[in-house]
């Protein structure tokens with residue numbers, strides 16, 4: 001891997017270095033919109049987008065999330081409608097996050113494995129009512145644990161192998177409910193291989209595995225934890241014994257290599273914009289389907305500035321999402337998926 005950001009696959013153009021001002025004027029290709037369109041190297045399409053959604057119990061159709069302007073928690077019914085609209089806009093898939101009622105949370109997060117929990121009921125409703133949209137579901141315990149961690153806590157430590165046993169049962173319950181892609185976001189070692197084996201043994205060989213492989217211990221997940229009510233659960237705790245240190249880049253490549261060997265179908269880099277170097281490096285290194293998550297804190301920064309009139313909503317989201325494409329991302333999880341798809345459709 002080259003240490004700098006120059007592409008190592010594309011050789012330099014044979015014309016590079018030959019032209020010089022005033023014969024060469026780079027602005028010539030930028031003079032008019034049609035020419036700019038012809039020379040554009042990357043393009044964003046609705047087909048690149050995955051919409052992360054929050055589902056909650058009860059009849060109340062929608063409830064705003066203070067730290068994510070424009071994002072709402074939806075009831076199953078409202079989500080089914082919204083998913084239908086998203087599919088119509090050309091969004092290929094949604095990523096589902098359940099808001100688990102406090103009384104269903106426990107130290108061991110056992111609710112995660114209940115075939116009739118909120119996530120699994122939602123998966124069934126979506127696959128029944130909107131079969132044309134792909135459904136991705138997180139595999140991790142944090143929405144279900146009273147301590148807010150992604151794994152089991154024993155004597156103050158997150159225990160890896162015991163956690164995997166629960167994650168396997170969680171993934172199996174989601175597969176039985178009809179999920180298309182399971183997305184382990186927990187960062188336990190070895191879980192991809194174990195989940196793959198278990199899915200295959202249960203006849204779910206078509207259920208795909210999207211590994212949150214390069215997932216960092218990031219402050220940018222704050223608003224997401226508000227949305228789920230897991231921030232107060234986690235309190236002063238952090239996830240640094242399992243999520244990656246933002247100081248490290250090479251380590252992300254090792255995480256990806258291991259998950260590929262264990263059977264991951266797609267890789268994820270998360271967060272997005274602050275980790276664009278990793279999107280680039282992972283795509284270059286493995287040529288695997290590489291997804292990126294524009295996480296809640298990134299969304300909050302942009303949407304917050306838009307709310308204050310400091311940034312233009314359409315332009316700033318288009319630009320940030322295009323940056324992911326330029327870095328090599330195949331698909332982008334973004335809370336702005338629906339607005340973006342509408343804007344792309346309007347042209």
Ligand code: PBG
Pocket residue numbers: 138140142150185186220221222223224225239294295296297
């Ligand atoms: C849970 C999970 C998190 C996100 C996705 N899955 C939060 C965390 O790891 O604490 C964050 C998504 C976002 O911030 O938008 N394992």
